[in-house]
Amino acid sequence: MSRILVVDDEFRIRQIIRKYAEFEGFEVAEATDGMQAIEVCRKEDFDLIIMDVMMPELDGFSACKEIRKFKQTPIIMLSARGEEYDKIHGFELGSDDYVVKPFSPKELMMRVNAVIKRTNKSNNDLSKNDVFTYENLAVDFSARIVTINGNRVEMTPKEYELFFYMVKNKGLALTREKLISEVWGYDFFGDERTLDTHIKLLRKSLGEYSRCIVTLRGVGYRFETL
Amino acid sequence: MSRILVVDDEFRIRQIIRKYAEFEGFEVAEATDGMQAIEVCRKEDFDLIIMDVMMPELDGFSACKEIRKFKQTPIIMLSARGEEYDKIHGFELGSDDYVVKPFSPKELMMRVNAVIKRTNKSNNDLSKNDVFTYENLAVDFSARIVTINGNRVEMTPKEYELFFYMVKNKGLALTREKLISEVWGYDFFGDERTLDTHIKLLRKSLGEYSRCIVTLRGVGYRFETL
DNA sequence: ATCTACAACAAGTATTCTGCTCATTGTCAT
DNA sequence: ATGACAATGAGCAGAATACTTGTTGTAGAT
Numbered sequence: 064m065s066r067i068l069v070v071d072d073e074f075r076i077r078q079i080i081r082k083y084a085e086f087e088g089f090e091v092a093e094a095t096d097g098m099q100a101i102e103v104c105r106k107e108d109f110d111l112i113i114m115d116v117m118m119p120e121l122d123g124f125s126a127c128k129e130i131r132k133f134k135q136t137p138i139i140m141l142s143a144r145g146e147e148y149d150k151i152h153g154f155e156l157g158s159d160d161y162v163v164k165p166f167s168p169k170e171l172m173m174r175v176n177a178v179i180k181r182t183n184k185s186n187n188d189l190s191k192n193d194v195f196t197y198e199n200l201a202v203d204f205s206a207r208i209v210t211i212n213g214n215r216v217e218m219t220p221k222e223y224e225l226f227f228y229m230v231k232n233k234g235l236a237l238t239r240e241k242l243i244s245e246v247w248g249y250d251f252f253g254d255e256r257t258l259d260t261h262i263k264l265l266r267k268s269l270g271e272y273s274r275c276i277v278t279l280r281g282v283g284y285r286f287e288t289l
Numbered sequence: 290m291s292r293i294l295v296v297d298d299e300f301r302i303r304q305i306i307r308k309y310a311e312f313e314g315f316e317v318a319e320a321t322d323g324m325q326a327i328e329v330c331r332k333e334d335f336d337l338i339i340m341d342v343m344m345p346e347l348d349g350f351s352a353c354k355e356i357r358k359f360k361q362t363p364i365i366m367l368s369a370r371g372e373e374y375d376k377i378h379g380f381e382l383g384s385d386d387y388v389v390k391p392f393s394p395k396e397l398m399m400r401v402n403a404v405i406k407r408t409n410k411s412n413n414d415l416s417k418n419d420v421f422t423y424e425n426l427a428v429d430f431s432a433r434i435v436t437i438n439g440n441r442v443e444m445t446p447k448e449y450e451l452f453f454y455m456v457k458n459k460g461l462a463l464t465r466e467k468l469i470s471e472v473w474g475y476d477f478f479g480d481e482r483t484l485d486t487h488i489k490l491l492r493k494s495l496g497e498y499s500r501c502i503v504t505l506r507g508v509g510y511r512f513e514t515l
Numbered sequence: 516a517t518c519t520a521c522a523a524c525a526a527g528t529a530t531t532c533t534g535c536t537c538a539t540t541g542t543c544a545t
Numbered sequence: 546a547t548g549a550c551a552a553t554g555a556g557c558a559g560a561a562t563a564c565t566t567g568t569t570g571t572a573g574a575t
Contacts, residue, residue, distance in 0.1 A: 160403075177386075219519080219520055219521085220520080221520075221521070222520095234432050235431050235432055236431060236432055236433035253521095253522060253523080254522060254523050254524075256522090256523075256524075256525095256564090256565095257521080257522055257523075259563095259564060259565065259566090260521085260522075260523085260565090260566085261521085261522095262564095262565090263564095263565065263566065263567095264520095264521095278563095278564070278565095279433055279446075280445070280446055280529095280530070280531080280562095280563065280564075281446030281447075281531085281562085281563070282433065282446065282449075285432065285433065287432075445530080445531055445532085446531075446532095446563095447531075447532070448531095479532090479533065479534080480533065480534050480535080482533085482534070482535080482553085482554095483532080483533060483534075485552090485553060485554065485555095486532085486533070486534085486554090486555085487532085487533095488553090488554085489553090489554060489555065489556095490531095492554095504541095504552090504553070504554090506540095506541065506542080506551095506552065506553075507542090507551085507552070
């Protein structure tokens, strides 16, 4: 279940948000100012942060800015009506939404759900991570190493390239043309069956994980975490 | 540059939004009620729709619901303060955000920019997350996966192509000729009954959702979210 | 010289498409 | 309402297509 960090100096506000959030099934943690929020975020991971703008010690914007330096956790800012400039600032600093005080708890929870839904959707990208793992399969792109159950899997260059490309685009249907042009190069005019042959070899290398390479008849192949 | 459709019955409101939106470099079109909005949306593509909830003829929710049957354009709803139920409703109907009236133009424009930025992101970036969902039916075009109640539906290539084409053109009457030439190719000279056969197979695969494929006697078929 | 990786090819296999027939349903005129 | 007619749905089997696998020749690396 998703974890939420509520940052506000007023006990009353934290209490209300906690009540509603827990009712919706979220796990709630609290912090009373920006400094605390940063500290907690360093130690733990949250799915969402709800943060007030006006706080003692360190205000919401500065905290938001700081947290963004090491975490990409979505943030919803709470600001008093009229703080127009602040709102814009908050958005630009990387918050994902904001709610004007006084807010209705229902409205807040709707936005919470919307943001969480949104981030879950686009969180599958592994562009930052240099290693991909799934169960006992590990693919280290930069080291060019594939291991299954901790054992190194030896692959030929073409196998690596083909496999890496597929893993990097996991979950996507990759057409034969796409695979050929990406792995062999756009100027490959070789045999149609060459791709199949390499898929076969790759599957052989992958052993039990060959099931992750799904044939899409008439289209191509897809790597997926079944 | 992005195109925005503003739907509101009050001239004053449209005027204000137009002014701000054009200042931000958007191209603005207008409609005065839900019916008009639907008609315009059928003919043209917008990057965003800003729609009031309370309108004569056809209210914003109904219009939103209707437009979602054939377009995925993001929608920001404008609702009067206190219409809490309505807000939730709007979100569930597929609107992407909402702004409470009376709104500050700056706040509105911020949300406009946020929504457009968001949709551009998910469209351009690696996650070409192109999925259509309706109740418990999910169609992921880029992964080439169809699920019903979370269970994968296996389909043959032709079924996928036919289904994807119909879903992408949901709500539209598709003639037999159109379907044949789009899915089989303009140079298909096969039997008349071939299309029927595949529609039959597709319906079988879709189980309960076969109801979404409506026969238009003497014309062709239509996929719709009943 | 030997070995490895790769492309090409061919045979084998599984899946899917299509064309046919007959049954059913919807539509229109009477 | 009823019947005739046209359009669509269902089932099935052969044909066609697409993928898998095994083998082989060759080029480049060691």
